[in-house]
Amino acid sequence: MTIDEAINLNKPVIIKAYSVSESTEHYIKLVLTKILQKHNCEVLLIPLYTAVKELVVNAVKANQKFIYFEGKKSYESVFFNSEKALQLFRLEMTRSDAKYLDTLARKHNLHAMTTITVIDKKLCIDVENPTPMNETERDAVKKKLNIARQCEDITDYFIQAQEDDYKEGAGLGLVLITMMLKGMGLNQSNFIIDSDHEKTIASIIVPLTEATLQAYQKRIIDSTTNVA
Numbered sequence: 001m002t003i004d005e006a007i008n009l010n011k012p013v014i015i016k017a018y019s020v021s022e023s024t025e026h027y028i029k030l031v032l033t034k035i036l037q038k039h040n041c042e043v044l045l046i047p048l049y050t051a052v053k054e055l056v057v058n059a060v061k062a063n064q065k066f067i068y069f070e071g072k073k074s075y076e077s078v079f080f081n082s083e084k085a086l087q088l089f090r091l092e093m094t095r096s097d098a099k100y101l102d103t104l105a106r107k108h109n110l111h112a113m114t115t116i117t118v119i120d121k122k123l124c125i126d127v128e129n130p131t132p133m134n135e136t137e138r139d140a141v142k143k144k145l146n147i148a149r150q151c152e153d154i155t156d157y158f159i160q161a162q163e164d165d166y167k168e169g170a171g172l173g174l175v176l177i178t179m180m181l182k183g184m185g186l187n188q189s190n191f192i193i194d195s196d197h198e199k200t201i202a203s204i205i206v207p208l209t210e211a212t213l214q215a216y217q218k219r220i221i222d223s224t225t226n227v228a
């Protein structure tokens with residue numbers, strides 16, 4: 001079945017990624033563009049594409065972190081220090097090892113699986129990876145999203161989150177998605193990130209309706225007026 005046929009029949013489209021390659025980006029953008037066009041909501045493409053890409057990056061990073069840590073554990077179990085390993089992981093991710101981790105992810109079949117579908121005029125996007133968050137990560141994410149939900153913008157978030165001293169939770173991707181959805185008039189039930197002992201799933205639900213478009217357009221006008 002082609003992408004067009006799947007979209008016309010409202011069937012889910014699944015995109016598998018072992019790394020965030022150009023082809024992954026291309027297919028995410030293509031599927032979102034076609035669905036949004038079908039529902040006259042093209043204006044939402046850039047924010048939604050940015051959000052989905054961020055979720056896929058997170059999922060791929062989590063898979064690669066898993067592979068990296070497993071390797072460290074088996075070779076250096078006696079000396080294994082997770083804080084040190086995390087620092088090394090960050091360093092290596094910024095170098096050519098990222099390509100090597102992509103190969104390993106394929107070997108272990110650790111992928112990020114993005115499922116995009118429309119159910120009752122609601123765009124439903126799930127990004128799943130077969131690697132769980134640990135309890136500390138889950139708590140940090142929960143805490144961050146609770147703060148983000150109450151904030152109007154990123155400056156507001158920095159002020160509110162000053163006391164959040166959990167270093168690994170210092171990223172902003174999930175916070176920005178929360179704020180972006182808020183700008184579309186949506187709330188916490190439209191963005192869920194959940195993890196059990198074997199997987200993590202992040203879900204975004206966006207009603208493809210006039211109300212969402214109006215809320216988003218109003219937000220743009222308000223921001224432009226503030227800047228002017």
Ligand SMILES: Nc1ncnc2c1ncn2[C@@H]1O[C@H](COP(=O)(O)OP(=O)(O)OP(=O)(O)O)[C@@H](O)[C@H]1O
Nearest residue numbers: 058059062132133137141168171172173174175200
């Ligand atoms: N799909 C996932 N699987 C496992 N852990 C995840 C997943 N998504 C997020 N996390 C955890 O949540 C944390 C926060 O994610 P977030 O996107 O907000 O920040 P980040 O990715 O660390 O940094 P940034 O997005 O600013 O580059 C991650 O560091 C990771 O520990």
Ligand SMILES: [Mg+2]
Nearest residue numbers: 058171173174
């Ligand atoms: Mg991120």
